[in-house]
Amino acid sequence: MALKIAVRKNHFPNCLSPFVVRSESSDVVEYGKLIEIMAKGRTTLSQIDIMAVMQLYKEELQKQLAEGKTVKTPTGSFFLCAAGSMDSLDESYLPRDQTNNHEVRLHHRPEKRFEKLILDELKIVREEHPDLSIPSLRSIVAVCEEDSGTIRPGGIVRIKGLRLRFDPKESEQGVFFVDSVGLESRSTLYPLILPGTVIAGVPSILAAGSYAIVLRAAVNGREVRETRFEGLTISA
Secondary structure (H helix, E strand, C coil): CCEEEEEEECCCCCCCCCEEEEEECCCCCCHHHHHHHHHCCCCCCCHHHHHHHHHHHHHHHHHHHHCCCCEEECCEEEEEEEECCCCCCCCCCCCCCCCCCCEEEEEEEECHHHHHHHHHHCCEEECCCCCCCCCEEEEEEEECCCCCCCECCCCEEEEEEECCCCCCCCCCCEEEEECCCCCEEECCCCCEECCCEEEEECCCCCCCEEEEEEEEECCCCCCCEEEEEEEEEECC
16 A cells, blocks of 8 residues: 555646645545554554553543643644634634634644654555546557558558547547648548547658657547647658
8 A cells, every 4th residue: 555646737826836746545544443453463452452542542632632731642742723813902712603713723743753654664656647538549550551560651540549539520630640840731531430449541641750640639529639649650
């Protein structure tokens, strides 16, 4: 298990970076499961014993905090923090009144060594959250060629991916071959158009060289989005 992170587009106007990192727990350990894990650890205590100790810990922690104390534990310190604003010095502080911004919140400040031990053992995995409104192009191969990697002008290619379906009658949608200077040539032949597979004709006017293939589709039925495959070689 590991902490899962994802990079997402930044929508906060006060942050200049275009992307932000967000995290998600790999799992949730319920209280009963934690007791079970603890009973299997370095202890002679039974699950019932551990539950009794944890209940006592909770009750005594509650009593000490209710007296306004900071309570230090092996994991860190628990303490209460008051917050809010007032219009005058003699205004009453009423955190139970929902009509003002007065509040008291419970905080936990991790013990530094405890936090360091966790971070030293922490594993992080990065997850991708694809934009399902954008087509995804996975592979391109030549059809009717001895070598599937040989793509020629006037030939046929098979494109594999996700969310590839488009309307061939719309000129802004389809398969486009883009040369090294950015000149685009749209395929006009589409024997097959499916969400996972598109068969398209290679424009006969293309010169030999390196190209990018761009597939544009209105996946959501409204906005035309594109996916790009770089480094495709057109043979003479």
